Amino acid sequence: MRRLIVMVLGLSLAAPALAAEAVVKDGDTLQLGDKVFRLEGVDAPELDQRCVNQFADPSACGLEARDALVKLIGGRSVTCRDLGPDPVFKGRRLGTCAIAGETDSLSRRLVQDGFALNAAASGKDRFAGDETKAKDERKGLWQGCFVAPNDFRRWDKDAPLRGAACREDKHSELIEAMFPDQPAMLPGCTIKGKLARRARITGNVGVYQLRGCPSYASLTKPNRWFCSEDDARAAGYRKAYNCRIKLTP
Structure with missing residues:
Protein backbone atom coordinates (compact mmCIF):
# COMPACT_ATOMS: atom_id res chain seq x y z
CA MET A 1 0.00 0.00 0.00
CA ARG A 2 1.18 3.48 -0.70
CA ARG A 3 2.12 5.65 2.23
CA LEU A 4 2.08 9.37 2.64
CA ILE A 5 2.65 11.79 5.48
CA VAL A 6 -0.50 13.59 6.51
CA MET A 7 -0.53 16.41 9.03
CA VAL A 8 -3.62 15.94 11.17
CA LEU A 9 -4.70 19.25 12.64
CA GLY A 10 -7.31 17.93 15.03
CA LEU A 11 -8.75 14.41 15.14
CA SER A 12 -11.65 15.64 17.22
CA LEU A 13 -12.96 18.90 18.52
CA ALA A 14 -11.19 18.30 21.83
CA ALA A 15 -8.03 16.55 20.59
CA PRO A 16 -4.80 18.52 20.20
CA ALA A 17 -3.22 19.04 16.81
CA LEU A 18 -0.69 16.36 15.91
CA ALA A 19 1.34 14.99 13.02
CA ALA A 20 0.99 11.34 12.05
CA GLU A 21 2.06 8.99 9.31
CA ALA A 22 -1.08 7.98 7.43
CA VAL A 23 -1.96 5.07 5.21
CA VAL A 24 -4.68 5.33 2.57
CA LYS A 25 -6.33 1.95 3.03
CA ASP A 26 -8.97 2.27 0.32
CA GLY A 27 -10.99 4.85 -1.57
CA ASP A 28 -12.63 6.33 1.54
CA THR A 29 -10.51 5.14 4.47
CA LEU A 30 -7.42 6.61 6.13
CA GLN A 31 -5.33 5.15 8.95
CA LEU A 32 -3.71 7.70 11.24
CA GLY A 33 -1.54 6.08 13.88
CA ASP A 34 -3.69 3.53 15.67
CA LYS A 35 -6.97 5.02 14.42
CA VAL A 36 -8.74 4.23 11.17
CA PHE A 37 -11.10 6.87 9.79
CA ARG A 38 -13.74 6.38 7.12
CA LEU A 39 -14.69 9.57 5.28
CA GLU A 40 -18.24 10.43 6.26
CA GLY A 41 -21.09 10.94 3.82
CA VAL A 42 -19.66 8.93 0.93
CA ASP A 43 -19.12 5.37 -0.20
CA ALA A 44 -16.17 4.43 -2.44
CA PRO A 45 -15.43 1.05 -4.06
CA GLU A 46 -13.94 -1.58 -1.79
CA LEU A 47 -10.26 -2.29 -2.39
CA ASP A 48 -11.05 -5.65 -4.03
CA GLN A 49 -14.06 -4.40 -6.00
CA ARG A 50 -14.14 -4.98 -9.74
CA CYS A 51 -15.80 -2.86 -12.42
CA VAL A 52 -15.75 -2.56 -16.22
CA ASN A 53 -14.01 0.37 -17.88
CA GLN A 54 -15.10 2.44 -20.89
CA PHE A 55 -13.38 -0.05 -23.22
CA ALA A 56 -15.51 -2.94 -21.88
CA ASP A 57 -12.50 -4.46 -20.09
CA PRO A 58 -12.55 -5.57 -16.44
CA SER A 59 -10.92 -3.00 -14.16
CA ALA A 60 -9.66 -2.94 -10.59
CA CYS A 61 -11.80 0.06 -9.66
CA GLY A 62 -11.18 -0.41 -5.94
CA LEU A 63 -7.47 0.13 -6.46
CA GLU A 64 -8.21 3.05 -8.79
CA ALA A 65 -10.36 4.70 -6.11
CA ARG A 66 -7.61 4.26 -3.51
CA ASP A 67 -5.04 5.75 -5.88
CA ALA A 68 -7.39 8.67 -6.60
CA LEU A 69 -7.49 9.50 -2.88
CA VAL A 70 -3.70 9.23 -2.62
CA LYS A 71 -3.31 11.57 -5.60
CA LEU A 72 -5.93 13.98 -4.25
CA ILE A 73 -4.11 14.37 -0.94
CA GLY A 74 -0.76 14.56 -2.68
CA GLY A 75 1.28 14.65 0.53
CA ARG A 76 -0.43 17.80 1.79
CA SER A 77 -1.65 18.29 5.34
CA VAL A 78 -5.20 17.28 6.15
CA THR A 79 -7.59 18.40 8.87
CA CYS A 80 -9.88 15.74 10.34
CA ARG A 81 -12.73 15.98 12.83
CA ASP A 82 -13.56 12.78 14.68
CA LEU A 83 -17.30 12.10 14.52
CA GLY A 84 -17.21 9.01 16.72
CA PRO A 85 -17.42 5.26 16.07
CA ASP A 86 -18.38 4.14 12.59
CA PRO A 87 -21.82 2.50 12.91
CA VAL A 88 -21.20 0.26 9.90
CA PHE A 89 -17.51 -0.70 9.79
CA LYS A 90 -16.30 -2.26 13.03
CA GLY A 91 -13.35 -0.68 14.77
CA ARG A 92 -13.29 2.42 12.58
CA ARG A 93 -14.11 6.07 13.21
CA LEU A 94 -16.08 8.45 11.05
CA GLY A 95 -14.21 11.57 10.09
CA THR A 96 -14.84 14.84 8.29
CA CYS A 97 -11.55 15.56 6.56
CA ALA A 98 -10.26 18.27 4.25
CA ILE A 99 -6.94 19.32 2.81
CA ALA A 100 -5.54 22.15 4.94
CA GLY A 101 -6.54 25.52 3.55
CA GLU A 102 -9.39 24.13 1.42
CA THR A 103 -13.07 24.44 2.25
CA ASP A 104 -14.34 21.37 0.40
CA SER A 105 -14.05 18.08 2.26
CA LEU A 106 -12.24 15.08 0.85
CA SER A 107 -15.65 13.41 0.72
CA ARG A 108 -17.01 16.07 -1.63
CA ARG A 109 -13.87 16.08 -3.76
CA LEU A 110 -14.04 12.32 -4.27
CA VAL A 111 -17.69 12.49 -5.33
CA GLN A 112 -16.91 15.38 -7.68
CA ASP A 113 -14.11 13.37 -9.26
CA GLY A 114 -16.40 10.39 -9.71
CA PHE A 115 -14.59 7.99 -7.38
CA ALA A 116 -17.21 7.87 -4.59
CA LEU A 117 -20.98 7.93 -4.31
CA ASN A 118 -23.10 10.13 -2.11
CA ALA A 119 -24.14 8.17 0.98
CA ALA A 120 -27.04 9.86 2.69
CA ALA A 121 -26.60 10.08 6.46
CA SER A 122 -29.55 11.04 8.65
CA GLY A 123 -31.56 11.81 5.53
CA LYS A 124 -29.02 14.34 4.20
CA ASP A 125 -28.05 14.04 0.54
CA ARG A 126 -25.31 16.66 0.78
CA PHE A 127 -23.32 15.37 -2.18
CA ALA A 128 -26.20 14.29 -4.42
CA GLY A 129 -25.72 17.29 -6.72
CA ASP A 130 -22.00 16.58 -6.98
CA GLU A 131 -22.75 12.96 -7.86
CA THR A 132 -25.21 13.95 -10.59
CA LYS A 133 -22.66 16.33 -12.11
CA ALA A 134 -19.91 13.70 -12.07
CA LYS A 135 -22.29 11.23 -13.70
CA ASP A 136 -23.30 13.70 -16.43
CA GLU A 137 -19.66 14.52 -17.13
CA ARG A 138 -18.66 10.83 -17.05
CA LYS A 139 -15.93 11.32 -14.50
CA GLY A 140 -14.08 8.51 -12.76
CA LEU A 141 -16.22 5.43 -12.28
CA TRP A 142 -19.05 6.93 -14.32
CA GLN A 143 -17.22 6.53 -17.63
CA GLY A 144 -17.33 2.76 -17.18
CA CYS A 145 -19.86 0.40 -15.58
CA PHE A 146 -20.08 -0.55 -11.91
CA VAL A 147 -22.38 -1.42 -9.02
CA ALA A 148 -22.66 0.61 -5.83
CA PRO A 149 -20.08 -0.44 -3.21
CA ASN A 150 -22.85 -1.53 -0.85
CA ASP A 151 -24.24 -3.85 -3.51
CA PHE A 152 -20.77 -5.31 -4.04
CA ARG A 153 -20.37 -5.90 -0.29
CA ARG A 154 -23.68 -7.78 -0.28
CA TRP A 155 -22.62 -9.68 -3.44
CA ASP A 156 -25.93 -8.63 -4.99
CA LYS A 157 -25.89 -9.82 -8.59
CA ASP A 158 -29.31 -8.25 -9.12
CA ALA A 159 -28.02 -4.78 -8.26
CA PRO A 160 -28.62 -1.97 -10.77
CA LEU A 161 -25.69 -1.20 -13.06
CA ARG A 162 -24.34 2.35 -13.12
CA GLY A 163 -22.20 4.24 -15.59
CA ALA A 164 -22.01 5.27 -19.24
CA ALA A 165 -20.57 1.95 -20.45
CA CYS A 166 -23.38 -0.25 -19.12
CA ARG A 167 -25.24 -2.07 -21.89
CA GLU A 168 -28.43 -4.04 -21.35
CA ASP A 169 -27.51 -6.51 -24.08
CA LYS A 170 -24.26 -7.25 -22.20
CA HIS A 171 -25.83 -7.44 -18.74
CA SER A 172 -24.79 -11.05 -18.04
CA GLU A 173 -21.19 -10.46 -19.10
CA LEU A 174 -20.96 -7.29 -17.01
CA ILE A 175 -22.29 -9.02 -13.89
CA GLU A 176 -19.87 -11.91 -14.42
CA ALA A 177 -16.96 -9.46 -14.59
CA MET A 178 -18.02 -7.69 -11.39
CA PHE A 179 -18.92 -10.84 -9.44
CA PRO A 180 -16.53 -13.53 -10.73
CA ASP A 181 -16.71 -17.09 -9.41
CA GLN A 182 -13.01 -16.95 -8.59
CA PRO A 183 -11.96 -13.33 -7.96
CA ALA A 184 -8.25 -12.66 -8.34
CA MET A 185 -6.25 -12.11 -5.18
CA LEU A 186 -4.87 -8.61 -4.72
CA PRO A 187 -1.08 -8.39 -4.22
CA GLY A 188 -0.35 -8.90 -0.53
CA CYS A 189 -4.02 -9.44 0.37
CA THR A 190 -4.20 -13.17 1.08
Whole structure:
Protein backbone atom coordinates (compact mmCIF):
# COMPACT_ATOMS: atom_id res chain seq x y z
CA MET A 1 0.00 0.00 0.00
CA ARG A 2 1.18 3.48 -0.70
CA ARG A 3 2.12 5.65 2.23
CA LEU A 4 2.08 9.37 2.64
CA ILE A 5 2.65 11.79 5.48
CA VAL A 6 -0.50 13.59 6.51
CA MET A 7 -0.53 16.41 9.03
CA VAL A 8 -3.62 15.94 11.17
CA LEU A 9 -4.70 19.25 12.64
CA GLY A 10 -7.31 17.93 15.03
CA LEU A 11 -8.75 14.41 15.14
CA SER A 12 -11.65 15.64 17.22
CA LEU A 13 -12.96 18.90 18.52
CA ALA A 14 -11.19 18.30 21.83
CA ALA A 15 -8.03 16.55 20.59
CA PRO A 16 -4.80 18.52 20.20
CA ALA A 17 -3.22 19.04 16.81
CA LEU A 18 -0.69 16.36 15.91
CA ALA A 19 1.34 14.99 13.02
CA ALA A 20 0.99 11.34 12.05
CA GLU A 21 2.06 8.99 9.31
CA ALA A 22 -1.08 7.98 7.43
CA VAL A 23 -1.96 5.07 5.21
CA VAL A 24 -4.68 5.33 2.57
CA LYS A 25 -6.33 1.95 3.03
CA ASP A 26 -8.97 2.27 0.32
CA GLY A 27 -10.99 4.85 -1.57
CA ASP A 28 -12.63 6.33 1.54
CA THR A 29 -10.51 5.14 4.47
CA LEU A 30 -7.42 6.61 6.13
CA GLN A 31 -5.33 5.15 8.95
CA LEU A 32 -3.71 7.70 11.24
CA GLY A 33 -1.54 6.08 13.88
CA ASP A 34 -3.69 3.53 15.67
CA LYS A 35 -6.97 5.02 14.42
CA VAL A 36 -8.74 4.23 11.17
CA PHE A 37 -11.10 6.87 9.79
CA ARG A 38 -13.74 6.38 7.12
CA LEU A 39 -14.69 9.57 5.28
CA GLU A 40 -18.24 10.43 6.26
CA GLY A 41 -21.09 10.94 3.82
CA VAL A 42 -19.66 8.93 0.93
CA ASP A 43 -19.12 5.37 -0.20
CA ALA A 44 -16.17 4.43 -2.44
CA PRO A 45 -15.43 1.05 -4.06
CA GLU A 46 -13.94 -1.58 -1.79
CA LEU A 47 -10.26 -2.29 -2.39
CA ASP A 48 -11.05 -5.65 -4.03
CA GLN A 49 -14.06 -4.40 -6.00
CA ARG A 50 -14.14 -4.98 -9.74
CA CYS A 51 -15.80 -2.86 -12.42
CA VAL A 52 -15.75 -2.56 -16.22
CA ASN A 53 -14.01 0.37 -17.88
CA GLN A 54 -15.10 2.44 -20.89
CA PHE A 55 -13.38 -0.05 -23.22
CA ALA A 56 -15.51 -2.94 -21.88
CA ASP A 57 -12.50 -4.46 -20.09
CA PRO A 58 -12.55 -5.57 -16.44
CA SER A 59 -10.92 -3.00 -14.16
CA ALA A 60 -9.66 -2.94 -10.59
CA CYS A 61 -11.80 0.06 -9.66
CA GLY A 62 -11.18 -0.41 -5.94
CA LEU A 63 -7.47 0.13 -6.46
CA GLU A 64 -8.21 3.05 -8.79
CA ALA A 65 -10.36 4.70 -6.11
CA ARG A 66 -7.61 4.26 -3.51
CA ASP A 67 -5.04 5.75 -5.88
CA ALA A 68 -7.39 8.67 -6.60
CA LEU A 69 -7.49 9.50 -2.88
CA VAL A 70 -3.70 9.23 -2.62
CA LYS A 71 -3.31 11.57 -5.60
CA LEU A 72 -5.93 13.98 -4.25
CA ILE A 73 -4.11 14.37 -0.94
CA GLY A 74 -0.76 14.56 -2.68
CA GLY A 75 1.28 14.65 0.53
CA ARG A 76 -0.43 17.80 1.79
CA SER A 77 -1.65 18.29 5.34
CA VAL A 78 -5.20 17.28 6.15
CA THR A 79 -7.59 18.40 8.87
CA CYS A 80 -9.88 15.74 10.34
CA ARG A 81 -12.73 15.98 12.83
CA ASP A 82 -13.56 12.78 14.68
CA LEU A 83 -17.30 12.10 14.52
CA GLY A 84 -17.21 9.01 16.72
CA PRO A 85 -17.42 5.26 16.07
CA ASP A 86 -18.38 4.14 12.59
CA PRO A 87 -21.82 2.50 12.91
CA VAL A 88 -21.20 0.26 9.90
CA PHE A 89 -17.51 -0.70 9.79
CA LYS A 90 -16.30 -2.26 13.03
CA GLY A 91 -13.35 -0.68 14.77
CA ARG A 92 -13.29 2.42 12.58
CA ARG A 93 -14.11 6.07 13.21
CA LEU A 94 -16.08 8.45 11.05
CA GLY A 95 -14.21 11.57 10.09
CA THR A 96 -14.84 14.84 8.29
CA CYS A 97 -11.55 15.56 6.56
CA ALA A 98 -10.26 18.27 4.25
CA ILE A 99 -6.94 19.32 2.81
CA ALA A 100 -5.54 22.15 4.94
CA GLY A 101 -6.54 25.52 3.55
CA GLU A 102 -9.39 24.13 1.42
CA THR A 103 -13.07 24.44 2.25
CA ASP A 104 -14.34 21.37 0.40
CA SER A 105 -14.05 18.08 2.26
CA LEU A 106 -12.24 15.08 0.85
CA SER A 107 -15.65 13.41 0.72
CA ARG A 108 -17.01 16.07 -1.63
CA ARG A 109 -13.87 16.08 -3.76
CA LEU A 110 -14.04 12.32 -4.27
CA VAL A 111 -17.69 12.49 -5.33
CA GLN A 112 -16.91 15.38 -7.68
CA ASP A 113 -14.11 13.37 -9.26
CA GLY A 114 -16.40 10.39 -9.71
CA PHE A 115 -14.59 7.99 -7.38
CA ALA A 116 -17.21 7.87 -4.59
CA LEU A 117 -20.98 7.93 -4.31
CA ASN A 118 -23.10 10.13 -2.11
CA ALA A 119 -24.14 8.17 0.98
CA ALA A 120 -27.04 9.86 2.69
CA ALA A 121 -26.60 10.08 6.46
CA SER A 122 -29.55 11.04 8.65
CA GLY A 123 -31.56 11.81 5.53
CA LYS A 124 -29.02 14.34 4.20
CA ASP A 125 -28.05 14.04 0.54
CA ARG A 126 -25.31 16.66 0.78
CA PHE A 127 -23.32 15.37 -2.18
CA ALA A 128 -26.20 14.29 -4.42
CA GLY A 129 -25.72 17.29 -6.72
CA ASP A 130 -22.00 16.58 -6.98
CA GLU A 131 -22.75 12.96 -7.86
CA THR A 132 -25.21 13.95 -10.59
CA LYS A 133 -22.66 16.33 -12.11
CA ALA A 134 -19.91 13.70 -12.07
CA LYS A 135 -22.29 11.23 -13.70
CA ASP A 136 -23.30 13.70 -16.43
CA GLU A 137 -19.66 14.52 -17.13
CA ARG A 138 -18.66 10.83 -17.05
CA LYS A 139 -15.93 11.32 -14.50
CA GLY A 140 -14.08 8.51 -12.76
CA LEU A 141 -16.22 5.43 -12.28
CA TRP A 142 -19.05 6.93 -14.32
CA GLN A 143 -17.22 6.53 -17.63
CA GLY A 144 -17.33 2.76 -17.18
CA CYS A 145 -19.86 0.40 -15.58
CA PHE A 146 -20.08 -0.55 -11.91
CA VAL A 147 -22.38 -1.42 -9.02
CA ALA A 148 -22.66 0.61 -5.83
CA PRO A 149 -20.08 -0.44 -3.21
CA ASN A 150 -22.85 -1.53 -0.85
CA ASP A 151 -24.24 -3.85 -3.51
CA PHE A 152 -20.77 -5.31 -4.04
CA ARG A 153 -20.37 -5.90 -0.29
CA ARG A 154 -23.68 -7.78 -0.28
CA TRP A 155 -22.62 -9.68 -3.44
CA ASP A 156 -25.93 -8.63 -4.99
CA LYS A 157 -25.89 -9.82 -8.59
CA ASP A 158 -29.31 -8.25 -9.12
CA ALA A 159 -28.02 -4.78 -8.26
CA PRO A 160 -28.62 -1.97 -10.77
CA LEU A 161 -25.69 -1.20 -13.06
CA ARG A 162 -24.34 2.35 -13.12
CA GLY A 163 -22.20 4.24 -15.59
CA ALA A 164 -22.01 5.27 -19.24
CA ALA A 165 -20.57 1.95 -20.45
CA CYS A 166 -23.38 -0.25 -19.12
CA ARG A 167 -25.24 -2.07 -21.89
CA GLU A 168 -28.43 -4.04 -21.35
CA ASP A 169 -27.51 -6.51 -24.08
CA LYS A 170 -24.26 -7.25 -22.20
CA HIS A 171 -25.83 -7.44 -18.74
CA SER A 172 -24.79 -11.05 -18.04
CA GLU A 173 -21.19 -10.46 -19.10
CA LEU A 174 -20.96 -7.29 -17.01
CA ILE A 175 -22.29 -9.02 -13.89
CA GLU A 176 -19.87 -11.91 -14.42
CA ALA A 177 -16.96 -9.46 -14.59
CA MET A 178 -18.02 -7.69 -11.39
CA PHE A 179 -18.92 -10.84 -9.44
CA PRO A 180 -16.53 -13.53 -10.73
CA ASP A 181 -16.71 -17.09 -9.41
CA GLN A 182 -13.01 -16.95 -8.59
CA PRO A 183 -11.96 -13.33 -7.96
CA ALA A 184 -8.25 -12.66 -8.34
CA MET A 185 -6.25 -12.11 -5.18
CA LEU A 186 -4.87 -8.61 -4.72
CA PRO A 187 -1.08 -8.39 -4.22
CA GLY A 188 -0.35 -8.90 -0.53
CA CYS A 189 -4.02 -9.44 0.37
CA THR A 190 -4.20 -13.17 1.08
CA ILE A 191 -7.15 -13.38 3.48
CA LYS A 192 -10.21 -15.07 1.94
CA GLY A 193 -13.70 -13.91 2.87
CA LYS A 194 -16.89 -15.86 2.23
CA LEU A 195 -20.44 -14.62 2.78
CA ALA A 196 -22.23 -17.07 5.09
CA ARG A 197 -25.70 -17.10 6.59
CA ARG A 198 -24.43 -18.90 9.70
CA ALA A 199 -22.21 -15.92 10.45
CA ARG A 200 -25.29 -13.74 10.97
CA ILE A 201 -25.88 -15.52 14.28
CA THR A 202 -22.91 -13.61 15.65
CA GLY A 203 -23.86 -10.38 13.92
CA ASN A 204 -21.50 -10.83 10.99
CA VAL A 205 -22.00 -11.20 7.25
CA GLY A 206 -19.38 -13.86 6.57
CA VAL A 207 -16.27 -15.71 7.70
CA TYR A 208 -12.63 -15.29 6.73
CA GLN A 209 -9.77 -17.75 6.39
CA LEU A 210 -6.07 -17.04 6.87
CA ARG A 211 -3.40 -18.76 4.85
CA GLY A 212 -2.43 -21.89 6.78
CA CYS A 213 -5.89 -22.47 8.25
CA PRO A 214 -7.35 -25.97 7.68
CA SER A 215 -10.01 -24.90 5.16
CA TYR A 216 -8.02 -22.19 3.39
CA ALA A 217 -7.06 -24.30 0.36
CA SER A 218 -10.55 -25.78 -0.02
CA LEU A 219 -12.16 -22.33 -0.13
CA THR A 220 -11.77 -21.96 -3.89
CA LYS A 221 -14.55 -19.44 -4.45
CA PRO A 222 -14.16 -16.61 -1.94
CA ASN A 223 -16.33 -13.52 -2.34
CA ARG A 224 -13.74 -11.12 -0.94
CA TRP A 225 -9.99 -10.70 -0.45
CA PHE A 226 -8.69 -8.75 2.55
CA CYS A 227 -5.24 -7.36 3.34
CA SER A 228 -5.51 -7.69 7.13
CA GLU A 229 -7.71 -9.20 9.81
CA ASP A 230 -8.69 -5.68 10.87
CA ASP A 231 -10.00 -5.01 7.37
CA ALA A 232 -11.93 -8.29 7.37
CA ARG A 233 -13.48 -7.61 10.78
CA ALA A 234 -14.34 -4.04 9.78
CA ALA A 235 -16.26 -5.41 6.80
CA GLY A 236 -18.31 -7.67 9.10
CA TYR A 237 -16.44 -10.97 8.72
CA ARG A 238 -15.38 -13.20 11.60
CA LYS A 239 -12.53 -15.68 11.69
CA ALA A 240 -13.59 -19.24 10.81
CA TYR A 241 -14.01 -21.39 13.91
CA ASN A 242 -11.45 -23.92 12.64
CA CYS A 243 -8.91 -21.13 12.23
CA ARG A 244 -8.38 -19.87 15.75
CA ILE A 245 -4.61 -19.76 15.96
CA LYS A 246 -2.86 -16.46 15.27
CA LEU A 247 -1.35 -16.68 11.81
CA THR A 248 0.45 -14.19 9.60
CA PRO A 249 -1.33 -13.95 6.20
